[in-house]
Amino acid sequence: MSHLPEDGRGWNDLAAALEQRRSGDADWQHGRTALFIFNAGEQVRQVGEQAYLAYMAENALGLRAFPSLTAMENDIVAIAHELMNAPADAAGYFTTGGTDSITMAVKACRDWAVARGQDGVGAEIVVPETAHPAFNKAAHLMNLKVVRVPVAADYTADPAAMAEAVTDRTIMMVGSAPCFPYGLVDPIPEIAQIAMDRDLWCHVDACVGGYFLPFAEQVGVAVPAWDFRLPGVCSISADLHKYGYAPKGASTVLYRSAELAKHQPFSFDVWPSGVMTTPTLHGTRPGGAIAGAWAVLNHLGYKGFRQTTRDVLKARSAIEAGVAQLGFQSVGQPQLGLIALTHPTKDVMAIADAMAAKGWVSSRTAVPPGIHLMLSPAHKQYAGEYLADLEAAAAAAPDATSTVSVGSYT
Numbered sequence: 001m002s003h004l005p006e007d008g009r010g011w012n013d014l015a016a017a018l019e020q021r022r023s024g025d026a027d028w029q030h031g032r033t034a035l036f037i038f039n040a041g042e043q044v045r046q047v048g049e050q051a052y053l054a055y056m057a058e059n060a061l062g063l064r065a066f067p068s069l070t071a072m073e074n075d076i077v078a079i080a081h082e083l084m085n086a087p088a089d090a091a092g093y094f095t096t097g098g099t100d101s102i103t104m105a106v107k108a109c110r111d112w113a114v115a116r117g118q119d120g121v122g123a124e125i126v127v128p129e130t131a132h133p134a135f136n137k138a139a140h141l142m143n144l145k146v147v148r149v150p151v152a153a154d155y156t157a158d159p160a161a162m163a164e165a166v167t168d169r170t171i172m173m174v175g176s177a178p179c180f181p182y183g184l185v186d187p188i189p190e191i192a193q194i195a196m197d198r199d200l201w202c203h204v205d206a207c208v209g210g211y212f213l214p215f216a217e218q219v220g221v222a223v224p225a226w227d228f229r230l231p232g233v234c235s236i237s238a239d240l241h242k243y244g245y246a247p248k249g250a251s252t253v254l255y256r257s258a259e260l261a262k263h264q265p266f267s268f269d270v271w272p273s274g275v276m277t278t279p280t281l282h283g284t285r286p287g288g289a290i291a292g293a294w295a296v297l298n299h300l301g302y303k304g305f306r307q308t309t310r311d312v313l314k315a316r317s318a319i320e321a322g323v324a325q326l327g328f329q330s331v332g333q334p335q336l337g338l339i340a341l342t343h344p345t346k347d348v349m350a351i352a353d354a355m356a357a358k359g360w361v362s363s364r365t366a367v368p369p370g371i372h373l374m375l376s377p378a379h380k381q382y383a384g385e386y387l388a389d390l391e392a393a394a395a396a397a398p399d400a401t402s403t404v405s406v407g408s409y410t
């Protein structure tokens with residue numbers, strides 16, 4: 001068991017200990033992770049690191065002490081609004097991650113519904129079954145109910161089935177851009193229209209695509225409509241620490257109007273220390289995450305993001321072409337950087353196990369049994385290595401079985 005040392009240790013000793021400890025971790029620096037890490041190369045990583053370190057001590061709870069953090073948050077939200085075609089009256093917040101952004105959007109929607117006379121307890125959120133578990137976490141915290149609706153034959157949300165699931169307790173409808181399991185963009189125009197017709201809040205979970213889809217559209221991908229250009233879209237969650245390549249702890253939650261956004265912050269003053277208003281679940285918030293995200297956005301700019309987007313798309317094309325030769329099929333029609341690969345005859349979980357034994361870290365899908373990859377720009381140069389290992393793993397794999405367990409995501 002570990003214990004606090006009586007005599008403190010010097011940095012050289014600690015640095016060596018850290019290196020030793022991480023020696024068994026995934027080798028993300030060499031493309032082995034298609035999950036958890038978004039690698040846009042050493043230069044981008046260093047910009048994020050330097051900016052993070054420059055603001056490591058600052059606390060974004062104390063905005064009156066650190067107006068520079070407020071200014072950077074405002075810059076980031078303004079950039080997000082520009083990318084996602086928000087109306088002039090839009091508002092938004094910097095948060096620590098996708099789960100935080102989703103939780104706060106759900107809280108804002110719940111408080112909006114309550115302000116309109118609806119009963120908040122047990123209110124319902126209708127989502128496709130592919131929606132991220134963060135909606136269930138948020139609902140669990142707030143005593144709400146998530147209704148998960150099966151997806152259509154193409155693995156995207158089924159708007160008609162979602163419409164059927166709406167009751168008089170429903171407050172929110174959700175679509176993903178894209179969903180995590182298959183990397184597919186849901187039919188947001190239909191979902192947003194249904195929500196608008198019924199006076200419901202439509203949230204688009206673009207945690208993965210928020211900082212990818214705008215650039216994919218610019219480099220010629222036929223991106224389906226998903227953002228504030230659709231009048232029914234009330235809020236969007238978009239993560240900077242995914243395809244925004246920012247240091248971790250960085251996301252945005254954006255609202256069509258200040259009127260909707262005003263339901264997000266929590267304010268309290270019945271204690272001896274005055275009014276405390278916080279926009280997210282957190283009190284203290286790391287200044288480094290804000291500075292890091294601000295620096296990476298400004299370092300990459302439109303040109304840099306178009307290039308990282310092209311690199312991800314090239315990595316996906318190379319892998320898709322290679323796996324097709326090995327008999328794998330993509331689930332649905334992925335257009336972005338996420339793919340789920342299934343095989344008509346082989347035991348895909350056995351293949352995934354063999355790949356894991358070779359150090360490749362990825363996620364899996366249960367239905368259909370698949371290997372899931374969330375690709376970074378850096379994967380462009382590792383596609384060949386991945387395919388060589390996949391070929392060997394597939395050759396050695398037994399035939400498909402009917403029992404599939406995907407194990408743990410985390």
Ligand SMILES: Cc1ncc(COP(=O)(O)O)c(C=O)c1O
Pocket residue numbers: 096097098099100102132134176178179180205207208239
């Ligand atoms: C579609 C989607 N939404 C939300 C999240 C949650 O993001 P975070 O892990 O930053 O909380 C993820 C994470 O992968 C995601 O893929």
